[in-house]
Amino acid sequence: MSPEPKSAAPGDLPVRLVADALSEGVAVLCEGRIVFANAQLCAWAGRPDLQGVEASELFAGETPPGAGRATACRMTREGGEPRHVELRGYALCDDQTLLVACDVTHVHALEEEMLRTGRDLHEAQRRLEQVKERARRESEEREDLLTVVAHELRTPVTVISGYNKLLLSEDVGPLCDEQRRFLEESSKSCQRLNHFIGNLLETSRQAAGDAPLEVCEAAIATTLQGVVAFLKPLLEARGLDVELSLDPRAPSGRYDPVRVEQVLTNLISNAIKYAPEDGVIQVSTRPLEVEGRAFVEISVGDEGPGVEPEDRERIFLPYVRTGAARGAGGLGLGLAICKRIVDAHGGSIRMDARPGGGSLFVFTLPAPSGGEV
Numbered sequence: 001m002s003p004e005p006k007s008a009a010p011g012d013l014p015v016r017l018v019a020d021a022l023s024e025g026v027a028v029l030c031e032g033r034i035v036f037a038n039a040q041l042c043a044w045a046g047r048p049d050l051q052g053v054e055a056s057e058l059f060a061g062e063t064p065p066g067a068g069r070a071t072a073c074r075m076t077r078e079g080g081e082p083r084h085v086e087l088r089g090y091a092l093c094d095d096q097t098l099l100v101a102c103d104v105t106h107v108h109a110l111e112e113e114m115l116r117t118g119r120d121l122h123e124a125q126r127r128l129e130q131v132k133e134r135a136r137r138e139s140e141e142r143e144d145l146l147t148v149v150a151h152e153l154r155t156p157v158t159v160i161s162g163y164n165k166l167l168l169s170e171d172v173g174p175l176c177d178e179q180r181r182f183l184e185e186s187s188k189s190c191q192r193l194n195h196f197i198g199n200l201l202e203t204s205r206q207a208a209g210d211a212p213l214e215v216c217e218a219a220i221a222t223t224l225q226g227v228v229a230f231l232k233p234l235l236e237a238r239g240l241d242v243e244l245s246l247d248p249r250a251p252s253g254r255y256d257p258v259r260v261e262q263v264l265t266n267l268i269s270n271a272i273k274y275a276p277e278d279g280v281i282q283v284s285t286r287p288l289e290v291e292g293r294a295f296v297e298i299s300v301g302d303e304g305p306g307v308e309p310e311d312r313e314r315i316f317l318p319y320v321r322t323g324a325a326r327g328a329g330g331l332g333l334g335l336a337i338c339k340r341i342v343d344a345h346g347g348s349i350r351m352d353a354r355p356g357g358g359s360l361f362v363f364t365l366p367a368p369s370g371g372e373v
Helices: 013-021 039-045 105-168 177-208 220-230 232-237 257-274 323-327 334-344
Strands: 025-030 033-037 070-075 083-091 096-103 216-219 241-246 252-255 280-290 293-302 349-353 359-366
Touching: 013 039, 025 039, 039 096, 083 105, 105 177, 177 257, 216 220, 216 257, 220 232, 220 241, 220 257, 220 280, 220 293, 232 257, 252 257, 252 293, 252 359, 257 280, 257 293, 257 334, 257 359, 334 349, 334 359
Parallel strands: 241 280
Antiparallel strands: 025 033, 025 096, 070 083, 083 096, 216 252, 280 293, 293 359, 349 359
């Protein structure tokens, strides 16, 4: 038979009071059995008294550490979940060992929560990569489709436009007024479709990254007047005037004239589309300085229905059409292309509310080095 456990202390009241006041659990072992336990350890175990209990039973089958050692283990609890504790052993006289237990349940819970969070983050990252890869493939497929469709459309449009010009020239025979009107309407439709195809091709080229800029110092007035002259038939058809207000302090900029003509053509074409008949489209320039850099600011304003404030940034996204634009046809690519071109120049583009109603598109282009601001 195993010997009876020795008493840990002569039962001095001050010793127990001090032990019970500790926040750690304290126990004295003799030959593997508890001969003394403070109130904190009893509370953690869910028992009124632990004297005579096998230490291995209390600590979930773990062998308590010897003197000078530490270990982490689970502490059983009657009627509840086990607690996680860190045990340290200290040698006492008469073959007794003092155990001091620190409750690390909350630390263990935090570690498990961190592990779960880490696994969740890893899974979320994996799913995000899958979504990004799927979006990349879909984008490539869409751009390929745009390129194919645009090229396939351009050939028949060019043929139809060529025949229209030939017939309108009357080199192959005279036309009556009604025939001429039909052919002129057909030519206008071909021009609109050709412009639409150009936008599709521009979108696919820029997405592929093969649209380099040919930047030079160019006269703003010359670029603007060229675009207005090109659009004159559309302006006259709706009885619209263009009011040019060119600041002499901003006569030129550094940009690719062909690409900026495309931006101005898109913006003024939109103004023609949405401005009321017999109205005025206002185009102006002015010098601007942003963070010590000189720019030329160009604005195009119309008296049309405008765009709601919450949609004024979204309209520069591809395939987004808002308000009146939803019923105007097209794919919503024009403004997205404008933004890409302006961004590529190092400028910015935005839409503001026009005083008195309508829309005001404003974009900036770098000024020549040493240009006046």
